[in-house]
Amino acid sequence: MRIAFFVALLAASIFYSYIAFADLNFMTRSGRLGPGFFPRILGATAIVMTIWALLDEMRNEDAPHGAAQQWRDVALLMALALGYAVLLRLFGGLVATVIFLAVALSLLNRGKPLKNALISVLVPAFVYLLFDRILNANMPPALIDLPI
Amino acid sequence: MDIFSDLVMGLTIAISPINILYLLIGAVVGMIVGVIPGFGPSAGLAILLPVTFGMDPIGAIMMLAAIYYGAMYGGTITSILLNTPGESATVASTFDGFPLAKQGRAGPALVMQAVASFVGGTVGVILITILAPMFAQVSRSFGPPEYFLLALMGMLTLIVMIGAQWKLGVISALIGFALGTVGVDLETGQSRYTFGSAELIGGIYFIPIAIGLFGLGELFYAFYSGLHKTGSGGIVEYDKEERFWPTAQDWLSTRITMLRCSVLGFVVGVIPGAGATIASLMAYSTERSLSKNGDNFGKGEMAGLVAPETANNAASSGAMIPLLTLGIPGSASTAVLLAAFLLWGLRPGPLFMEQNPEFAWGLIASMYLGNMALLAISIFAIPLFVQIIKVPYRVLGPCVVVVCALGTFSVHASFVETFLMFGAGIVGFFMRLYGFSAAALVLALVLGPLAEEALRQTMTISRGSFAIFVERPPSLWIIAITIALVVLLPLLNRFGNSSSGKAEKAGQ
Numbered sequence: 001m002r003i004a005f006f007v008a009l010l011a012a013s014i015f016y017s018y019i020a021f022a023d024l025n026f027m028t029r030s031g032r033l034g035p036g037f038f039p040r041i042l043g044a045t046a047i048v049m050t051i052w053a054l055l056d057e058m059r060n061e062d063a064p065h066g067a068a069q070q071w072r073d074v075a076l077l078m079a080l081a082l083g084y085a086v087l088l089r090l091f092g093g094l095v096a097t098v099i100f101l102a103v104a105l106s107l108l109n110r111g112k113p114l115k116n117a118l119i120s121v122l123v124p125a126f127v128y129l130l131f132d133r134i135l136n137a138n139m140p141p142a143l144i145d146l147p148i
Numbered sequence: 149m150d151i152f153s154d155l156v157m158g159l160t161i162a163i164s165p166i167n168i169l170y171l172l173i174g175a176v177v178g179m180i181v182g183v184i185p186g187f188g189p190s191a192g193l194a195i196l197l198p199v200t201f202g203m204d205p206i207g208a209i210m211m212l213a214a215i216y217y218g219a220m221y222g223g224t225i226t227s228i229l230l231n232t233p234g235e236s237a238t239v240a241s242t243f244d245g246f247p248l249a250k251q252g253r254a255g256p257a258l259v260m261q262a263v264a265s266f267v268g269g270t271v272g273v274i275l276i277t278i279l280a281p282m283f284a285q286v287s288r289s290f291g292p293p294e295y296f297l298l299a300l301m302g303m304l305t306l307i308v309m310i311g312a313q314w315k316l317g318v319i320s321a322l323i324g325f326a327l328g329t330v331g332v333d334l335e336t337g338q339s340r341y342t343f344g345s346a347e348l349i350g351g352i353y354f355i356p357i358a359i360g361l362f363g364l365g366e367l368f369y370a371f372y373s374g375l376h377k378t379g380s381g382g383i384v385e386y387d388k389e390e391r392f393w394p395t396a397q398d399w400l401s402t403r404i405t406m407l408r409c410s411v412l413g414f415v416v417g418v419i420p421g422a423g424a425t426i427a428s429l430m431a432y433s434t435e436r437s438l439s440k441n442g443d444n445f446g447k448g449e450m451a452g453l454v455a456p457e458t459a460n461n462a463a464s465s466g467a468m469i470p471l472l473t474l475g476i477p478g479s480a481s482t483a484v485l486l487a488a489f490l491l492w493g494l495r496p497g498p499l500f501m502e503q504n505p506e507f508a509w510g511l512i513a514s515m516y517l518g519n520m521a522l523l524a525i526s527i528f529a530i531p532l533f534v535q536i537i538k539v540p541y542r543v544l545g546p547c548v549v550v551v552c553a554l555g556t557f558s559v560h561a562s563f564v565e566t567f568l569m570f571g572a573g574i575v576g577f578f579m580r581l582y583g584f585s586a587a588a589l590v591l592a593l594v595l596g597p598l599a600e601e602a603l604r605q606t607m608t609i610s611r612g613s614f615a616i617f618v619e620r621p622p623s624l625w626i627i628a629i630t631i632a633l634v635v636l637l638p639l640l641n642r643f644g645n646s647s648s649g650k651a652e653k654a655g656q
Contacts, residue, residue: 005578009319016326019341028336033607035333035340038600042329046322053315074372078574081364081549085570088553089563097550104546108376123547127554135202137558140566 006054013050017043080104092142093131097124155277158509162517167207171514174211175521176529178218183226183533184544186370187363188235189219189464190480190587194358195548197488198555205492206507210514212488216481217269217464217518220424221526224261224457225533228254229384237424237460240432244445244452249384251448255392260450261457262526264406268458269519271410272417272465276472276512280501283473287498290474292605293616293623298420298476299599301630305421305478306588308634309641313583320585324592327352328600335604347564354487354593356556356569361586362480363552364569365576367545372581376541394450402454405435413459417466419633420478424460424467430640431459465515472496472508476595480587483594 020043024036080103087096098120105116131137161167181192192215200208223234228245241261248257290298303321310317330341331351342348370376409431416427435455436445445452470476475497477483489496494504501508556569576586610616617623 002582005582009323013322016341024338024340025336031612032335033604035336035338038603039326039329039340042322042325046319046326049315049319049322053319056315070372070374073374073376074368074577077368077371077545077549078577080546081570081573084549084553085567088557088566093554093557097554101546101550104549105543108542108545109540119543119547123550127550130199131554131558135199135558137198137202138561139554140557140561140563 003054003057006050006057010047010050010054013043013046017047076107077104080107088140090143093139094124094128095142096140097127151277151281154281154505154509155513157505158511158513159516161206161506161510162210162514166204167210167510167514168517170203170207170211171214171518172521174214175218175518175525177211178215179222179225179522179525179529179533180536181215182219182222182224182234182238183536185226185232185234185375185541186366186373188223188237188481189216190358190484190590191362191366192216192219193481193484193488194355194361195363195551195555197355197358197484197491198558200488201491201559205494206510208492209485209488209507209511210518212485213468213511213515214518214522216485217461217515218522220269220461220464221262221265221522222533224265225258225526225530226537228257228261228453229534230537237428237463238456239425240428240456240460241453243432243456244447244449246384247446247448248450248453253391253448254384256394256398257450257453258530259392259527260394260398260402260454262523264402264454264457265461265526266519266523267406268410268413268461269465269522270516271407271458272414272462273512273515273519275411275414275462276465276468276515280469280473280508280512283469284498284501287474289622290498291620292602292609293620294626295475296599296602296606297617297623297626297630298470298474299595299602301626301633302420302470302476302478302595303588303592304630305419305633305637306585306591307421308637309421309423309426310585310588311638311641313585316583317585317588320579320588321592324589325596325599327357327589328593328596334601345564347562351597352568352593353560353565354590355559356565357572357593358480358484358487358590359552359556360569360572361576361579361590363548364573365580365586367548368573368577369580370541371545372577376545398450402451405439405451405454406458408438409435409455409458410462413462414466416459417463417478418469419637420470420476421633422463422637423479424463426637426641427463427466428456428460431455461519468515472500472511473498475500475598477591480590483587483591486594 020036020039024039025034026036026040028034084096084100087099101120101123105119109116132139177196178192181187193212196215200211219235220237223238224241226232226234227238227241228249231242231246233239233242245257307314307317307321330348332339332349412431412434413427416422416430432452432455435451436442439451441449467478467482470478471482471486475495477486494507552569553566557566579586606616
């Protein structure tokens with residue numbers, strides 16, 4: 001996983017540099033520094049540094065590996081968060097937050113259904129009041145309106 | 149007497165009912181952010197920045213500044229009662245804070261940490277009041293070459309403080325700089341890395357990245373570390389102790405420590421990249437060396453708690469100097485504050501205090517009031533914060549996801565930015581896990597466009613010659629200071645870490 005992260009960074013650095021060298025000019029027509037000047041330096045340095053760090057990582061065999069349980073918990077929370085992002089787009093801020101909290105708490109805080117249900121309703125209500133009513137800020141609108 | 153009259157003017161602005169309310173809300177929220185393990189001031193500021201958009205700019209900045217220094221007060225409560233620092237700047241407070249609590253002296257420890265934080269914060273603000281106008285005066289001769297070098301100094305000092313993982317720090321900074329190049333190039337009008345997207349023409353906005361990295365990324369890491377399972381079972385029940393208030397001996401034995409560490413913390417705070425964590429560790433080490441009871445450090449010595457607490461609050465104030473007078477943030481937290489200034493169309497720098505006196509002096513004056521409010525809150529509202537510590541992380545986690553997502557959306561009503569925030573959260577988790585520096589990335593994202601603009605202006609002025617950096621006396625001074633810091637800071641860092649390591653062993 002660790003090595004894969006470094007390889008992904010290296011790929012991103014190469015892609016960034018490719019655009020910097022292929023599409024962006026180093027100098028402008030008037031002889032000033034062009035839009036490609038800074039990106040070219042950044043891209044080239046990023047490639048060198050990432051390869052250096054990657055080689056270090058490959059030599060370092062003692063890198064810590066998390067327990068399967070640790071990964072399971074964090075993967076669950078990430079999946080829930082990404083699911084929430086999709087729900088926000090579909091059902092809007094208020095309804096998506098109620099659904100997300102109900103599902104997330106039922107999985108993470110098992111055995112306390114009443115407390116979880118209360119939090120799933122009260123937190124979105126408070127957030128709605130704060131953002132929409134008090135601060136007059138934008139709440140995500142719904143793509144699909146639920147009949148409630 | 150100019151400073152005095154400016155300060156009085158600032159006080160008249162700060163002391164309005166609505167601004168005092170914002171200040172108190174910021175102080176309480178800052179303490180709550182500090183109390184939650186894994187969340188520091190940068191996370192709190194990034195998450196709550198969107199909430200301030202509907203406010204008057206002076207009130208909003210006062211509130212954000214109160215969150216910033218309030219987090220330092222809150223972070224110590226968990227250090228003392230739970231042996232878990234609320235954030236990195238309060239790690240040194242666990243060395244003697246928790247042993248004091250185990251000895252049945254949690255009450256006096258909590259009061260003394262509040263007083264120490266107050267002294268550090270207030271001495272820091274007094275020094276800001278005196279020194280900020282002087283810094284602004286000196287930096288008036290600065291031009292594009294100096295601004296480029298200052299940005300470089302901020303990044304270099306931050307990276308050298310990372311220590312053995314410096315390569316990962318450099319890569320983090322490069323990612324931040326690269327993200328900063330997205331959007332239309334202001335000099336030529338050419339699009340860079342927008343891939344035809346209208347949403348990216350204005351560049352990658354700072355807030356979704358900061359909220360993702362500091363809010364979601366830290367939350368994912370807290371789950372990975374198992375914080376959602378540990379709970380607050382080991383919390384010391386301070387309310388069952390006989391004595392809550394410190395003894396006369398506690399006050400007398402720490403009065404010099406408070407003054408000494410206030411100045412030390414402030415000086416370290418002014419150095420870009422050093423920050424409150426380094427200040428607290430250095431203060432602890434220095435006091436340990438100077439104290440007659442040095443052997444008791446790590447076993448429940450009051451001076452061992454007071455030293456880092458005074459220093460980390462003074463450092464928070466010190467970090468405001470480069471921000472206000474140079475427009476250069478020295479840490480992730482001040483980078484978020486800079487982003488807040490820019491959002492309201494204010495550009496901190498040498499002329500900032502002269503051109504926006506109400507704003508600058510209102511902010512400085514509010515810091516005096518904020519520290520007074522925090523002293524009272526952190527002593528009398530301890531039961532409230534203990535209740536917050538008892539909220540399980542598995543319940544808090546999903547609520548933090550909600551605030552991060554809705555906060556990000558509220559800024560520009562953009563789903564792209566909201567999705568970007570979730571992406572930054574996942575990347576931030578892996579960065580944290582593998583030793584990269586989210587602070588370097590965020591700092592580079594803020595400083596990158598400023599540095600690029602300054603470098604291009606410099607090259608235009610010098611007609612492409614880099615010799616301009618050594619021909620101008622202010623540039624030469626900045627280069628000399630940067631070299632000195634790059635050499636000295638790792639040594640000071642090692643000094644702080646080695647001494648704190650001894651304290652940890654003594655406490656075991």
